[in-house]
Amino acid sequence: MNPATLSLLLFILFIVLIIFGIPIGFSLGIIGIIGLIVMDQNFMMVAQTFLSGINHFAYLAIPFFVLLGIVMEKAKISGLLVDFADELVGYLAGGLAMGTTIASAIFAAISGSGPATVAAIGTVAIPEMVKKGYSKRFAVSVAASGGILGPIIPPSIPFIIYGVVVEESITKLFLGGMGAGLVLAFLMMVLSFTKAKIEKVPVSGRGPSLKGILRATWRAKVGLIAPAVVLGLIYGGVCTPTESGAIGSIYVILVGFFVTRTLTLKGLLDCMEKTARTSAMIMFVIGAAYLPAWLMASWNIPEVGTKFILELGHSKFIFLIFVNILFLIIGSLLDTPAAIVILAPILHPIAIKLGIDPTHFGTIVVVNFVIGYITPPFAYNLFVAKGITGMTMDELSLAVLPFLFVSLLGLVLITYIPEISLFFPRLFMG
Template sequence: MVSPIFLLYFMVLLIIGVPVLFTLGLSPMITLFQSDQMLFANMLYQRLYSGLDSFLLLALPFFMLAGECMTAGGITPRIIAFAQTMVQHLRGGLGHVVILAATIFGALTGSAVAATSAIGGMLIPEMKKYKYDSGYSAALTSAATVLGNIIPPSGIMLLYAFVMNTSVAAMFLAGVTPGIIFCIGLMIMNRYQIRKYPNVKRMERSPALERKQAFRLAMLPLLTPVIILGGIYGGIFTPTEAAAVAVAYAIAVSLFIIKATNAKATYALFAKVAVNAASILIIVAAASGFASLISLSGVSNMVADFMNEITDNPYLLFAIINVLLFIIGMFLDAGPAILIFAPIFAPIMINAGIDPVHFGVVMCANLSIGLATPPMGLVLFVASGVSKVPVSEISRKIIPFIMVEVVLIFIVSCFPQLVIGLPQLVGIM
């Protein structure tokens, strides 16, 4: 058996600022060298390859490319215009526009960081014109754009399905209802919070003709998730094939219909996505080796025994793990966190009677909130760069929205039908 001390090395290396990739590789190797078990190193090298030898993982770079093509293809102004015509007249209207636009944008690109940059870059200056506080605007944008990792298609849900061998179709569909719940919850909090800013100007209701025109312009981009999810659930193509179809559709829409880009710029996106996807997939490979060492060390059994000593109530167990995941998300990006901790926590929850799809969606949503929490929240830094507001101020004003998201995490944890009800209704679970 391998000593579990490699987890301590992992945490130390992470705290001192070693990149996640090298942390995943160094911590096992140091442990194997110290314990004179270098024979296991051959297994780690094999796992580096076998961890990537999956047809399913091809969907990840394809979904990333589809999102980049959509973003570069001029969909952001259309999505924002559509959201404005729908909700701008409500109290705190532009805040609602940010939330709705982030939800739709997430369904098209699956990227919280891209949503923060695109939506924040357009709407934060607009909110300033209507007397919204800059710090509040940046905080709201940060809290809303993490929905991109919850609304399908989601890259981190794909990673969870790969690690735990669950249905990608079920994971995607299970994320729809929680995503809508989060959207509504943030809108309610925005409506409440806006009372602190009495100088905010209210916008007029858009005429019916303007709404119709905005919907017509946004219709083709809005069909993207319909094509992806409809094709998967209709049995027309696999998730990987759906991602490839999404790329073809995104290129066709951006090049030949919207005509907001050209072939040369699209080719540059291929190079950009290739680098970004490689940086993610090499972490997937390293995490696969790390996960195999977790299995050999018996850490999962030790954690399970420890949790069972605390409680045998599945919902209390779920609450404890949610707290742990929230803390983990504050320091580690969602993708690596899922690759490392899903093999530890998911078996515990499954043994407690929690459905793996239910736990997977909650885990992905919980870790996604970490993107908007200090000290490592990447979305906070992007929002700060867009708004020119210090991260410290954004972190302070985002607290009410983070509290809403945390409460909703516990609600969807306690009521599994909010997550798995839709997949069961469709018949894929």
């Protein structure tokens, strides 16, 4: 059978398995094994490919950043960030909503996870917004959409995976995500301001005061120091992302025990158990995804794809349109780590041949997939928001639509204005 045809059939089978509720990791393993059978390959490749796929030092950063986010939530540091952000912009129309986005951006600079950001910030911010006159739909849409900043603003788990898979600098990718995340956060805040004006959401009536801002900054200092420590060590060239994640984890654990005093030994053990479960799930999906990725590489699918696309023309504009449409669809159906492992090795070489900067392209890829976190049917952030609010998925999907459209606008800007994702890499790394 033609390898391209077989790849298409296996992808269709994968979608069918997902629809029937088979976990993503197992679905990837099933199609990989079927591919091995059809191509008469040695079954030892299953174990070898799985283990070699996850055997990267950079992947050790994943459990550390997962632990960081979980401990931040357990230690009640996320509430301090919401109060700090509310003090900055709470006097404006939609101020608390904008403050929630700011808090999400700060938390994102610690955790690297979308669902963790929604859980940590949303648990505090959604009830507070409803209490202050926001509709429940408005409140939950702000928190759920703010969660997509988690995997974009560094440190970012998807950027770590992308950097390992295509062998690009993870630090440069982190810096590229910084610009993209700030643009998306700004657009979300503009939408919150406009929406609050239209819905006539009450404002606090108090203007900003230097005393109030300083007081809120002092109270939130432990939360604000965390991203400065984690990112400062990386960008200063002192530590790798893995080492920085370990140091950051120790920092927030000490803060939880001795500063906020909301973390107990039992609570820490619970955090470690959650970290182990989450990290194991991520690593299993990554390892399983390497099998179909290896099969496609052995069938020369990347080379065939490169040749086919380049024969259609050498237009960056058209190629990026194709990439965005493809990744938006895949991102709403497939788990982000698996999608990166399978698709990045195919499309990354094409982007390089077309003269697209690898950091810029990596940022586009991750932003596309992360928008899938608020795109039905497999919208992870909406599932977390559902657990917080009890709203149905239909209600949540409708509520988040304005923020989904704004995120797509941000994606267009990030795609066609390379300086958004290249400004910080050039500033810090030349």
